[in-house]
Amino acid sequence: MASRAAVKTVIMVAAVALAAATGLAGAGARAADADAVRRGEYLFNAAGCLGCHTDEKGGGKPLAGGRALATPFGTFYPPNITPDPEHGIGRWSDADFIRAFREGRAPDGSYLYPAFPYPSYTRMTDRDLLDLKAYLFSREPVAAANRPHDLSMPFSWRFLLAGWQWLYFDTRGPRPDDPAKPPEWNRGRYVVDALGHCGECHTPRTTFGGMEADRYLAGNPKGPNGDKVPNITPQPRFGIGGWTPGDITLLLETGLTPEGDVVGNAMAEVVRNSTSKLTADDRAAVAAYLQSLPPIGPPP
Structure with missing residues (x-):
């Protein structure tokens, strides 16, 4: 009798332990x-x-x-x-x-x-x-x-x-991180080139709709809905070469340009739905990456 009672006790303990483990695993999965x-x-x-x-x-x-x-x-x-x-x-x-x-x-x-x-x-x-x-x-x-x-x-x-x-x-x-660049630059490249897909609007297109790789981010005269999309390379006259990192992050957060204007059309929507919801660190990373790019002026 004692032996049978001991076996029952062991089975009950094991069942309780299994139920607890299952519950913990389920909670862990829900948290994940x-x-x-x-x-x-x-x-x-x-x-x-x-x-x-x-x-x-x-x-x-x-x-x-x-x-x-x-x-x-x-x-x-x-x-x-x-x-x-x-x-x-x-x-x-x-x-x-x-x-x-x-x-x-x-x-x-x-x-x-x-x-x-x-x-x-x-x-x-x-x-x-x-x-x-x-x-x-x-x-x-x-x-x-x-x-x-x-x-x-x-x-x-x-x-x-x-x-x-x-x-x-x-x-x-x-793309793997560039070990020669700081983490902020690598994060900025990921946000700009991958997540934010900035080049899709800010880069001119070929006749068949491919991005002109040698004019990446240099502006698009025929953007979505017929809008002209500006140059965001650090070109001093035609791009954002005269902007400070703070100018860039302020625009991404609020839509306000260094001239005191407010972005409109598609970019206003981007600011409202996307860039204003980035962390401050990600906006700073975007600014660091954009300012590191080669400046590109208008085509010949």
Whole structure:
């Protein structure tokens, strides 16, 4: 009898220990998920996802897509990126999500238009991409159908994107930190070139829509919605060469220029939804990186 009672006691103790361990593991997983969502929210803001994927003027729900983005190649309508399984990205696996950002390919293998700035997002780390996905999947699913793009030929022929990627898309992924540069510079490069995808608007395009690599950040006369996008290289006359680091960080935080003007149009939206939500350290890193770049003037 004593032996049987002892066995029962051992079993009960083991069961309690197992339940406690399971509870701790579950709590740890929930905490990890919450941390991923929190980090993902910061990345979401840094990447400016809200503005492009929300038809604010049309009264659309956040991230349900449908906003018109006019370009020289036609009008793009960014898709629904809520976790709705039918119209959004609710059925996307981690691998699907990373592939879209890293390779510019949809889950079915079709090529994505570079109006979705994957040529810049490809430089994001896997961890940042999965944290971003965790945040998006924590949002409200919206059953809003996607609107097809309205593009002129030949840009409406999606199969030609294979050639476009061959010409213009560098798929090497994240760049390692430059050990010869300080951490602030490396962080600034990551925020500008990858998360913030600043070059996508501030760099002129070729006839077929590729960025002119030798004029990176030197301004774009034919930006989104027909706006002229300024030169943000440290060129003294045509760029921001006369700006102090404080001038740059103040603009990123408030939209106020050194001349006392306030940015408008697309940049006002970027400040409201993105750069004003960066940490002060990240804004300082952006300023340090931009001021280190080669100054580029107008084309000959």
